[in-house]
Amino acid sequence: MNNPDAMIFMRDLHKSFGTIEAVNGVTLSIGRGKVMVIIGPSGSGKSTLLRCINHLEIETAGEIWVDGEKLTRDQTQLNRIRAEIGMVFQHFNLYPHLTVLENITLAQQIVRRRTKAEAIEIARQQLDRVRILRKKDDFPFQLSGGQQQRVAIARALAMNPKIMLFDEPTSALDPEMIKEVLDVMLDLVEDGITMVVVTHEMGFARRAANEVVFMDRGKVVEQAAPEAFFTNPQSERSQLFLSQILNK
Amino acid sequence: MLNWNGIRSRLRDYPWWLVGILFLVLGTFYLILTQPTFNEAFAFIKAGLSVTLSTTFSAFGIALVIGLLAGLGRISSNVLIRNIATLYIELVRGIPMLVLIFVIAIVVVPAMVSGLNALGATLAENGLPFLAALFSGIENKEVPMTARAITALAATYGAFLAEIFRAGIQSIGKGQMEAARSQGMSYVQAMRYVILPQAVRNVLPALGNDFISMLKDSSLVSVLAVRDITQVTRLYTGQTFRYQEAFTTLAILYLTMTVILSLLVKTIEGKLRRNE
Numbered sequence A: 001m002n003n004p005d006a007m008i009f010m011r012d013l014h015k016s017f018g019t020i021e022a023v024n025g026v027t028l029s030i031g032r033g034k035v036m037v038i039i040g041p042s043g044s045g046k047s048t049l050l051r052c053i054n055h056l057e058i059e060t061a062g063e064i065w066v067d068g069e070k071l072t073r074d075q076t077q078l079n080r081i082r083a084e085i086g087m088v089f090q091h092f093n094l095y096p097h098l099t100v101l102e103n104i105t106l107a108q109q110i111v112r113r114r115t116k117a118e119a120i121e122i123a124r125q126q127l128d129r130v131r132i133l134r135k136k137d138d139f140p141f142q143l144s145g146g147q148q149q150r151v152a153i154a155r156a157l158a159m160n161p162k163i164m165l166f167d168e169p170t171s172a173l174d175p176e177m178i179k180e181v182l183d184v185m186l187d188l189v190e191d192g193i194t195m196v197v198v199t200h201e202m203g204f205a206r207r208a209a210n211e212v213v214f215m216d217r218g219k220v221v222e223q224a225a226p227e228a229f230f231t232n233p234q235s236e237r238s239q240l241f242l243s244q245i246l247n248k
Numbered sequence B: 001m002l003n004w005n006g007i008r009s010r011l012r013d014y015p016w017w018l019v020g021i022l023f024l025v026l027g028t029f030y031l032i033l034t035q036p037t038f039n040e041a042f043a044f045i046k047a048g049l050s051v052t053l054s055t056t057f058s059a060f061g062i063a064l065v066i067g068l069l070a071g072l073g074r075i076s077s078n079v080l081i082r083n084i085a086t087l088y089i090e091l092v093r094g095i096p097m098l099v100l101i102f103v104i105a106i107v108v109v110p111a112m113v114s115g116l117n118a119l120g121a122t123l124a125e126n127g128l129p130f131l132a133a134l135f136s137g138i139e140n141k142e143v144p145m146t147a148r149a150i151t152a153l154a155a156t157y158g159a160f161l162a163e164i165f166r167a168g169i170q171s172i173g174k175g176q177m178e179a180a181r182s183q184g185m186s187y188v189q190a191m192r193y194v195i196l197p198q199a200v201r202n203v204l205p206a207l208g209n210d211f212i213s214m215l216k217d218s219s220l221v222s223v224l225a226v227r228d229i230t231q232v233t234r235l236y237t238g239q240t241f242r243y244q245e246a247f248t249t250l251a252i253l254y255l256t257m258t259v260i261l262s263l264l265v266k267t268i269e270g271k272l273r274r275n276e
């Protein structure tokens, strides 16, 4: 049954696209303030699983609870729950027609119904937190990838979410920019926000994760504490995956 | 030293076509200023300018609203809305504009008026006379031809603009809608604050070009006896038989307006591209 302590709980989750079973029967529970890192080969269903948590994809079968509330198709409930879940995308998806500050105040004003002054104040705090306040009046295209991703994180944080979802947040970045984004994410771990992170950054997983989940072909193949997983992977597929990724 | 290559390439890229148009326009205005027959024709025809411009501007304003709604309807996930929008667009695209203008002005508008009257009658029977008064007061012959012409142009161009808006919306990456929805915005909020501002900016040149087309197509409303510059010209030639002077002046008037507008659109286009 629903695990009452879990921030996110999913049971026997399925999501198919036509004949493709992107997520094929996943049961997972993520505790409050915990960090779960999801790894696995490309096409194994990591993104789809993550996107089911805030219903950007609607599951074909199974159930999802967020903070004790079961997700339905009711749009009002969905919008309310989505405001509690920040999402960071591989390609940032900043709003290109708005300045950095406006990117962060928009949803605060129309979803959280904060006044402009409040929204700006919170935006400043969050920009400071991701160490990019001086860029507040720039447009996204004037920023580097790493800076854009930090703005995207600030945009999500400004909504005061209970949960942060990260879908390969550093995969589109040049190597020299990866660290600045991972550092910001490590700060968040310190702050105790519940996080689900799809990433290939094994160093981050080792340092930050409470639990590592290895997915393949839509299923959870292995689930373990990071030390156990990296030093002693159980399944053949995770061993193969780790050897490929670590020898890169 | 003369830089011959530079001069040659500048001469090759020079907008000679614009010089040609300028020559035609200035030449005609020279005739208007110096020839009494041209001068008289021009004085008569320019009286229609305000009708041409006000018809075009009002029809385009309405067409923008219709086009936006129909464009959103075309990509709606609601089957009924999507099909109604598509039906409208395909109807307009399948009928010649001249015929469409007749049909809307002579058939559709009167049908709408009797529809409203019937609605008024029903409301009156159901004890809502104050609401009924709103609808039963209108009579067919009271709808002026100018209003019918504007309706016809707006309905026609609404379908064209719908396709422009649809393409503009679909040109915005799917990640934008996802980012907005992931923050808890509703579909309508995401459209309003995230997608449409970007989409409209992208289609501004296309909208400008359709405005120019509409200015030209507004000449078709002369068939409804609306006194735009084309209709006024026909009236003038009917009285004076000065076809050459009148139609030359008419053509040059349209050309002057459309060239100025298309230069404006090109400027906007260039600005947008530079800001990319």
Ligand SMILES: Nc1ncnc2c1ncn2[C@@H]1O[C@H](COP(=O)(O)OP(=O)(O)O)[C@@H](O)[C@H]1O
Pocket (backbone or CB within 6 Å): A017, A020, A021, A022, A040, A041, A042, A043, A044, A045, A046, A047, A048, A049
């Ligand atoms: N919108 C979609 N339509 C069709 N197939 C999709 C869609 N999204 C994902 N898939 C398919 O689902 C599978 C899992 O994709 P994804 O969750 O993106 O994997 P990962 O993030 O692990 O690379 C892949 O086979 C992918 O092609």
Ligand SMILES: [Mg+2]
Pocket (backbone or CB within 6 Å): A046, A047, A048, A167, A168
């Ligand atoms: Mg993915």
